[in-house]
Amino acid sequence: xxxxxxxxxxxxxxxxxxxxxxxxxxxxxxxxxxxxxxxxxxxxxxxxxxxxxxxxxxxxxxxxxxxxxxxxxxxxxxxxxxxxxxxxxxxxxxxxxxxxxxxxxxxxxxxxxxxxxxxxxx
Amino acid sequence: xxxxxxxxxxxxxxxxxxxxxxxxxxxxxxxxxxxxxxxxxxxxxxxxxxxxxxxxxxxxxxxxxxxxxxxxxxxxxxxxxxxxxxxxxxxxxxxxxxxxxxxxxxxxxxxxxxxxxxxxxxxxxxxxxxxxxxxxxxxxxxxxxxxxxxxxxxxxxxxxxxxxxxxxxxxxxxxxxxxxxxxxxxxxxxxxxxxxxxxxxxxxxxxxxxxxxxxxxxxxxx
Numbered sequence: 001x002x003x004x005x006x007x008x009x010x011x012x013x014x015x016x017x018x019x020x021x022x023x024x025x026x027x028x029x030x031x032x033x034x035x036x037x038x039x040x041x042x043x044x045x046x047x048x049x050x051x052x053x054x055x056x057x058x059x060x061x062x063x064x065x066x067x068x069x070x071x072x073x074x075x076x077x078x079x080x081x082x083x084x085x086x087x088x089x090x091x092x093x094x095x096x097x098x099x100x101x102x103x104x105x106x107x108x109x110x111x112x113x114x115x116x117x118x119x120x121x122x
Numbered sequence: 123x124x125x126x127x128x129x130x131x132x133x134x135x136x137x138x139x140x141x142x143x144x145x146x147x148x149x150x151x152x153x154x155x156x157x158x159x160x161x162x163x164x165x166x167x168x169x170x171x172x173x174x175x176x177x178x179x180x181x182x183x184x185x186x187x188x189x190x191x192x193x194x195x196x197x198x199x200x201x202x203x204x205x206x207x208x209x210x211x212x213x214x215x216x217x218x219x220x221x222x223x224x225x226x227x228x229x230x231x232x233x234x235x236x237x238x239x240x241x242x243x244x245x246x247x248x249x250x251x252x253x254x255x256x257x258x259x260x261x262x263x264x265x266x267x268x269x270x271x272x273x274x275x276x277x278x279x280x281x282x283x284x285x286x287x288x289x290x291x292x293x294x295x296x297x298x299x300x301x302x303x304x305x306x307x308x309x310x311x312x313x314x315x316x317x318x319x320x321x322x323x324x325x326x327x328x329x330x331x332x333x334x335x336x337x338x339x340x341x342x343x344x
Contacts, residue, residue: 038161055179058158082324083157084154
């Protein structure tokens with residue numbers, strides 16, 4: 001029972017972290033290749049982010065498109081309806097370049113804080 | 123496409139319209155969700171949440187709404203009820219005439235108004251609750267006929283009970299001026315609220331989703 005609760009808490013925390021950086025992860029993925037929604041979700045899962053639900057991914061892609069971070073086009077698919085492909089724009093690349101060092105600083109600060117606490121406890 | 127996916131898309135179409143999402147954006151979004159569901163075969167509610175949650179995700183962001191003012195639903199309802207009230211009293215006045223420059227408001231007109239308000243409110247409540255679930259189906263012909271018959275029976279019985287006694291009068295000039303203002307106002311507000319979904323050319327098979335919850339069965343072979 002306690003283990004289940006612990007796992008849920010960790011998953012919830014991961015979900016909260018992901019919410020803050022998913023747009024960057026999507027832009028990062030798109031910076032080296034165009035992709036459609038489901039393809040992106042699988043790619044992010046391969047990157048270790050776990051399963052990204054469509055209810056999270058598509059509204060995010062919609063916002064990125066509206067903010068002109070990504071551009072879209074439709075391409076026919078031989079497996080069913082046409083697919084909407086996303087490719088990163090110059091604004092998206094600029095946003096990614098700006099955010100990457102900021103995220104690295106932030107992640108380093110968190111890692112430092114946790115490592116210090118761990119060291120002082122032991 | 124299976125019925126569950128089609129119903130989900132139809133509910134989503136309705137929810138997007140209610141949220142005021144631009145028609146072309148709604149069309150693109152529905153086509154994209156359709157493509158995702160066709161490829162993955164996942165359960166739409168498990169993957170995307172309820173249609174209302176998904177539509178709200180799209181609408182709450184700044185810029186997702188259409189430029190300009192979109193009348194809220196409550197205003198539409200209020201204006202529709204006011205217009206219906208005016209119409210009921212006006213029909214009565216035209217059929218039976220009026221005297222001394224004053225339009226009579228009869229008890230039976232109020233019965234009509236009460237029934238209209240009650241049925242629209244209860245339908246709104248019913249539709250909202252069921253739309254959020256997964257099993258909503260519009261009434262079939264027989265069900266709609268039964269409901270209409272029930273309303274007719276209620277109105278006729280109540281009208282007989284209250285009779286045609288006049289309970290109030292209003293100045294005829296003021297009444298007709300109000301009627302002349304209310305009708306165009308309702309038309310303007312309805313036109314502003316109207317936000318037809320525009321699908322990409324390749325998604326022609328989804329066009330019936332414009333009818334929202336009345337989209338019926340999925341297209342065969344779609």
